[in-house]
Amino acid sequence: EQTTPAIHIIADEISSVSDVNFPDQDLDPLEIGGWIHWKLPEPGDRVEGYRVYIAVGVDALSRSQVGPELPGGTMHTVLQGNTAL
Numbered sequence: 001e002q003t004t005p006a007i008h009i010i011a012d013e014i015s016s017v018s019d020v021n022f023p024d025q026d027l028d029p030l031e032i033g034g035w036i037h038w039k040l041p042e043p044g045d046r047v048e049g050y051r052v053y054i055a056v057g058v059d060a061l062s063r064s065q066v067g068p069e070l071p072g073g074t075m076h077t078v079l080q081g082n083t084a085l
Helices: none
Strands: 018-021 031-039 053-056 062-065 076-084
Antiparallel strands (some): 018 031, 031 076
16 A cells, blocks of 8 residues: 655755955965865855865866865864965
């Protein structure tokens, strides 16, 4: 015997942080490193995680994720020194 499945509403949203601040502490040419800080999105109560990328150009066509996904509510992370551009 089969039963009729119940309805479940799924919320799939994308949010972006703002006011990103990254003072590069790595003095070597073509390498970066230091703390990255940002302001949380409004509302941020449904954010489960953040991913940090480095990219060439504003279109971000060539980008690479840096480190693991960070938990929701995180407002900073460190980019290890000697990270190649």
